[in-house]
Amino acid sequence: MRAARLIRMALLIQSSPGLTAAALARELEVSERTVIRDAQALQEAGVPVRSERGRVGGYFLAAGHRTRLTTLHPTEAETLFLSGLPSALRDLGLSDAAETARLKLTATLLPSVRQAAESSVRRFHLDAPAWFREPATPALLPELARAVWADRLVALTYARPGRDGSPPTTVTRVVEPYGLVxxxxxxxxVARVPGTRTGGGSESPGNTSPGNTSLGSEHGAGRAGGWRTYRVDRITAVDPAPGTTEPFVRDAGFELAAHWEARSAGFARALLRTTVRVRLSERGLRLLPTAVDGAAVADALASAGPPDPAGRVALDLPTESEEVAFDQLARLGADVEVLSPAGLRARFRAHATALAALYGTGNQEAAEASAPGAPGI
Structure with a gap:
């Protein structure tokens, strides 16, 4: 454990000369006293670490010294080589740079570690998109990525989805692009409209028609400041912000992963504005997670009562709307019975009647007569 920490400390000092004991303690999650002891241990091991006092002081390596990555454990190298998403790098226009970096890293590794790293690439591959959908790379993604790298204020023009059947509207807004997910x-x-340094509301659900429950519309369009999330494929233009050429100053406390996790979780729950009461068979309970969002399943199971004599369980299921509930629950067939609201139950009754008519005895005879290879009349 300590050996790994010492290696990380040496690499931190190499990549960011002048880090103070307090800064290193935060990065390594140890005390400042431990940092001082570790620095002494590195010196005793032959790593030329020196500390300087004063306003611009901190920890440095001797001029010209470079720590080689030959001390990587094979498991660490395997993990490192699995950390990239090839499709994401390609979308961002970084696949060539990533391949060059991988080759440079490979050249610094010991033969045994190099073999472990290359072996992991042959054994594991992450294919992020869902089945039966070929994702298209948004045309403006590379330009937006360059703005994110450069902390460049931009004017985004995007199509805000309409609601209740209304057509989308085009909006242009000046934002600070903080990251891409x-x-x-x-x-x-993920961007921030200039005007606030902290806070801002969560994103709007946007278009919540069946099967479309993704983030992508801005929240609080009439307010100044705050965080926003935009679907990149709805952005139609990325232009320099008028009147400024200087990079914006990033909020030092902003962490993209934590921000996304908090906002996406809140977004998922914000969509669940309707509750339907259903009765499920044992098989229906097993299949429910395949048809309904995970957060809704957890809340529904918490409300479940004891099984009835037929083994069916009644529960309250949070959902976006009756329309979405019908689309999701219809996949469970006879393993689900809608108890309320009355309008949704009536819709399932009409659906069942239509299915019975379609698959009735008379229609079965007609289907057999028209099937390929059926004898003529």
């Missing part, structure tokens, strides 16, 4: 094959941009 690839979620289930779809790219999202």
């Amino acid at each position: 690839l979620k289930a094959g779809t790219w999202y941009a």
Whole structure:
């Protein structure tokens, strides 16, 4: 454990000369006293670490010294070579640079570690998009990525989805692009509208028609400041912000992964604005997670009562709307019975009647007569 920490400390000092004991303690999650002891241990091991006092002081390596990565454990190398998403790098226009970096890293590794790293690439591959959907790379993604890298203020023009059947509207907004997220094959941009340094509301559900429950519309369009999330494939233009050429100053406390996790979880629950009561068979309970969002399943199971004499369980299922509930629950067939609301139950009754008519005895005879190879009349 300590050996790994010492290696990490040497690499931190090499990549960021001048880190203070306090900064290293935060990065390594240890005390400043432990940092001082570790620095002494590195010196005793032959790593020329020196500390300097004063306003611009900190820890440095001797001029010209470079720590080679020959001390990587094979498991660490395997993990490192699995950390990239080939499709994401390609979408961002970084696949060539990533391949060059991989070759450079490979050249620094010991033969035994190099073999372990290359072996992991042959054994594991991450294919992020869902089945039966060929994701298209948004045309403006590379330009937006360059703005993210450069902390460049931009004017985004995007199509805000309409609601209740209304057509989409085009909006242009000046934003600070903080990061890009690839979620289930779809790219999202996380940005902040200048005007606040912290806070901002969560994203709007946007278009919530059946099967479309993704982030992608901005929240609080009439307010100044705040965080926004945009689907990149809805962005139609990325232009320099008028009147400024200087990079914006990033919020030092912003962490993209934590921000996304918090906002996406809140978004998923914000969609669940309707509750339907259903009765499920044992098989229906097993299949429910395949048809309904995970957060909704957890809440529904928490409300479940004891099984009735037929083994069926009644529970309250949170969902986006009756329309979405019908689309999801119809997949469970006779393993689910809708108890309320009355309108949704009536819709399932009409659906069942239509199916019975379609597959009735008379229609079966007609289907057999028209099947390929059936004898003529």
